[in-house]
Amino acid sequence: MIHVKPIKFYDTKSGSLRLFEPVTPGVATIYSCGPTVYNYAHIGNFRNFVFVDVLRRTLRLFGYNIKHVRNITDIDDKIIRKAVEENTTVQAIAAQFESAFFQDCDYLRLQKVEYNPRATEHIVDMIDLVKVLIEKGYTYERDGSVYYKIGRFENYGKLSHIDLSSVRSGARVDSDEYLKEDARDFVLWKGRREHEPYWPAPFGEGRPGWHLECSAMSRHYLGPTFDIHTGAEDLIFPHHENEIAQSEAANGVEYVRYWLHCAFLNMKDQKMSKSLGNIITARKLREDGIDGLAVRYFLLSVHYRKPLAFSMEAIESARTAVNRLQTFYSRIASAAASQSKRQEQDSADPLTRIRSDWYDALGDDLNTAKALGVLFEMLREYNTRMDMDRVDSVLAGELLSFLDEADSILDVMRPDSEDELSSKIDDMIVKRQAARLARDFREADRIRDELSQMGIVLEDTREGVRWRKI
RNA sequence: GGCGGCGUAGCCAAGUGGUAAGGCAGAGGUCUGCAAAACCUCCAUUCAUCGGUUCAAGUCCGAUCGCCGCCUCCA
Incomplete structure (x- = not known):
């Protein structure tokens, strides 16, 4: 007998609150777009990850077993560019910032996620997916790259509610610098270029496009249909829209049942983003001695779909x-x-x-x-x-x-346990209490001052003496 | 231009038809050897503006003003 408490989610695709009913009763399968490891993540990024953390913890508390995937994007244009700038390798950059990311997760007390797959470890799954799309006629090749033909996918735009007729062909700059038949199309597989990492594939050497990894890895870990997909609201279009196009065309079934998107963290009235240069990293706050729990609480204090300054x-x-x-x-x-x-x-x-x-x-x-x-x-x-x-x-x-x-x-009420330190503090508190009882206030104050030097503040309360760090 | 969202006290914020949660700051008080902290009480006749529907509106409808996001890499 599975007993779970009811929970409702706002689903972006339907634009409404829906009672959560997973594919398998009592089990929630979740895929969360994770970090691209080319730099330190800022607290806007972490607003999204804290939201995801609350989601998984709540599903647990409500009685669900969860199977949760959060990817690490470790191959991408920005990582390649960074590696060139720093005169090092893509792997070195990715390893450095992946490890920084997990440290920052600890700072904000983010729970470990069951699966943290790296994109580069699932190239085979991505190639398989592209092969299926090629067989089913959803693609075309141009200069060694493979593109997805959006015109072939009937329901394109159903997540972001975008009207395709307003996105005219050729109206916009092709920022990918690859050649497309139609501006709306996107690249599945980028043909090999000089000084860029590449993998062999039946359709030519190269590397995956941005959207491919999420479709491939979610299918690998969670199957063709899973319950919840999360991300920040800027991923609705085009990233998640393109994931749907890839996965539903290849698998022939509904990709995701509930789409959950987190609003932005703003600086003043503008979104925090690297391109605007108004970012604050979690790392910076930690180095400045800001308590991670205060940051965590701040991010929890406003509903995830409301902008937060x-x-x-x-x-x-x-x-x-x-x-x-x-x-x-x-x-x-x-x-x-x-x-x-x-x-x-x-x-x-x-x-x-x-x-x-x-x-x-x-x-x-x-x-x-x-x-x-x-x-x-x-x-x-x-x-x-x-x-x-x-x-x-x-x-x-x-x-x-x-x-x-x-x-x-x-996860903000219980302090970190520090056993060795706290037993020493407890000893000193006992000594001070003895001095106070003997009305030896000089000695009592001396001990309090000593603790104060250690950064420990005492509080004399009805229930006894408490201490805390400052 | 298309689509979406927001505007509630000094600041932050919950609230989708029934008469304004909560946090921070502020004011008063309690406790205490002292100190620090904590604790308690108080703090919006009013929800951007103007109209409308209703017995009843912050909540629904319409208009206006202001702000933001996506439509291009982005969390």
Whole structure:
């Protein structure tokens, strides 16, 4: 018996909220467009990856098993250009920035994804796909390159709702610098060029076009039809539209059931993008000592389909909010660990309502902004009750268990564990408490100052002494 | 030009017909050896503007103004 909680997603193709019903009950198959590893990813890129992280964590919490692919694009025009600029190899550039990407993922506490295939490891699958398209007559060759003939694909434009008649042939610059019959066509396989990596193929040596890898790798890992495809909204056209054209022409079945797209992160009122030069990398924030959890919270604080403006003020305000949540979490955790008896019975405990509001918010197209609101209502409610001694350890245990569920999505409440350091700090705190009891405040303050030198701030509270890093 | 989206308090933001969640900042208070932190309370007669539908509209319809995105590499 499979038991999952209902969840709705806004699907770009239908333009509406739809109840999620996967191909296989209880299992969600997901493909996410991953990074092109030619540079450090900026936090606009990471808004998208944090959104994907929330998606997979929510599906897990809602009872689904998930099979999730996020590709690494390690062969591409920009990587080649970068390798030339740096006078090194494509592989070296790709390896460097792939490893940087995973470090940045840790900084933002992104969960590991089940499959992280590199494009260059699936050239064979791409060649197979092109072969099928050639056999079915969806292609033509020109100067050793293979192109996809959009005119052959009946439903072209159904994702982006683009009117093909408005995209006139020859009206635009061919930025690929390859020769196409029709401006709308796109390249599947780029014929070999001097000083560029290439692979052998029945239709000629060369390298894959941009869209090919996602169609090939998703089919390899997830099959011809899978449940959810994610990306940022600029990928709707042409990238995802072209994936549909490739995959549905080759496989003859529906490619993706739910298309989810994330809105941009803006700087002032403009999108953050490398070409505009207004980017901030995750790496830069980390080097500046900005807490990754504050950044994560900031990215979660607005619904993923709404534009979000970056500012340091917003990050600071997120930092303060995260602090409050962490304080609340540790207050509940100590109450749960204590043996306190309830002073008064509460007939109308709101936990059930809070929990159900939380699930409703996430089940409504991943509304993290609303879910956070629910969490802060809970915070105020139970802080008041604890001030009145109306929370015993049993109730606190239930609250803690819910907070753990909530944090299985947010992942901002529980601090990183630092065992060696924290046991030393705990020793010093015990000594200071002894000094305070003996009213030796000079010694107590000396210990506090020493901890302060180590970057540790103490807080004397009703539930005992807490510490945190600054 | 085509398509799509947005405009809610000082800032951020939830809210798709039933009488404005939440966060940050600000003001007051509680706790405390001191400090720091935390905690509590208060903080929008009003939702860009103007019309309309309705018993009822931030929410639906129309118009206007402003902003953004995609249509070309882009997360």
